[in-house]
Amino acid sequence: MRVTKYILPTLKENPSDAAVLSHRLMLRAGLMRKESAGMYAYLPLGLRVLRKITGIIKEEMDRAGAHECLMPELTNADYWKESGRWNTMGPEMFRITDRNGLEYSLGPTHEEAFTNLVRSVVSSYRDFPLNLYQINTKFRDEIRPRFGVIRSKEFIMKDAYSFDIDQNGLDESYNAMALAYRRIFERCGLETIPVQADSGNMGGSTSEEFMVASEIGEEVLLLCEKCGYRANSEKAEYKRADVINKTDADELKEFHTPGVKTIDDLVKFFRCEDDIFLKSIIYVYDGKPLMVVVPGSREVNEHKLKNHTGALELNLATDAVVEEVTGAPFGFAGPVGIKNTRVIYDVLVKNAVNAVTGANRKDYHYTGVNPGRDFMINEEADISTARAGDACPKCGASMYEKKGIEVGHIFKLGYKYTKSMNLSVLDEKGETVTPIMGCYGIGVNRTMAAVVEQNNDERGIIWPKTVAPFHVHLVGIAKSEEETAAVDKIYNLLLDSGIDVLFDDRKTSPGIKFADADLIGIPLRITAGKGFFTSGELELKERCAKDIINVPADKLVDKIRDYYK
């Protein structure tokens, strides 16, 4: 491809609305442009990278036994109503009504569509196992699109759905995907950290996320220093020390604490460690109030809480509800004396001795609060978020935190969709069975951004060979017509040899060409300059290396082929 006939709007300066490195580089290198918030147009160069990534994904999916399909983006509301998600998906699902009043969604995900497809084409256990996938656009009305392509309203996803006759089959399908995912990301030149994850509102049990470590990651990961336990903080468990403090129990006393409402306030007021306090937070789950009690320094983990309660909807209570439950305004809630409201204690709470809690009375807290005496722990669960320094649930060693970008996620879904949508077939005994599902997603553009995020230097992008938009970047520095013709010959030689070449044939200064080459980041740069016109040798430089190798024109193609072997 000749640059003079290509569209390659590289930018010297950082666009003002791009705060994140990959976003800046993708804009500057002319890979894409913003259409509006959370929506991006891919230019030819960017599209080439996307195609490389989807190519790798397809190869690995096919190898793992999955088959490519293509579903409509517009999905009939009836199927969503069958699964129940027309109501539970919430406002992140774009909904459309046609001229006849029929409702559709712009597909945010395709469990329903694939389940519907499969039930229309299978009739026997012999049709399984079945794993179908597609690569197409997903629409999600994100609360806040950000980081360029990393969180957008419209994005390309590879989504696969496995259907098996029994749990063993699902385990096999899932493991095949787990392996395929590792291969895909490795081939894309991405270092990923697979972690245990929460399944969220997708339903199902086991799930694993593929994370790319990054400062701009929106996920917090907890990683064990010793045994390899790795989990998303939404899911991460941690071992609690079962040290029982032997201090004698003090008397329960009301303490005047005017205007002291938060744990921070309490720490300042009492001048002591935050774990002396028990944090009592009121939630509303599926319309009912709920009190949750965790140690003062801990955060309530709403994912764990949601899983524990099985709640469809879980929100912090309004001040009015808080007052209704505790009889006091916001800031003075505590478990002592709470009746007629479900109270869930984190498993750490039972170790508390002489704790401080809200007194359920305006401007008062209790001191000397002791579980078992002042309140009963009728329901306890792991509902607090693990953090750096906590003990690994497997081996007890200390865990550390890392931030990550989620590029892939695989789930064992279970029967949620096959049951609700009545997908069933006959087994070998002639009995009706309901197949079990798994689902497996990869954010394709996000993967691209993550590759950029992980492969760059101060000059620009450094594409891994496997996903680079072109094999080589030919820089011609010709002054005369003869020289131009000589470089054209090299260009044609490369084209004829089946090498993807971006040929910078612009009549501009070499400095600009080199700077653009570094910015765009094609792995190999070939310069046809002075040396070429005198001795016939071309300069070969790897984007990631410093040294330049001189190669005679007749060895050039072999050299490039060697490099890409």
Added chain:
RNA sequence: CGGGGUGUAGCGCAGCCAGGUAGCGCGCUUCGUUCGGGACGAAGAAGUCGGGAGUUCGAAUCUCCCCACCCCGACCA
């Protein structure tokens, strides 16, 4: 949605506080000299100053309303 911020030429910005009719750098066009790490000179083209309303003799500048975009929090590939 809550909090913070920005909108002036294709891009990056100044001008706004103290109203007087829009400027700088890069890019772009033409010519010349250059040309292996973002060259130089000369001459040019290009702006509904995000939109609307208001105040005023006069608004990029002051007031009000709206919109878009970015950043921080709750969703997810």
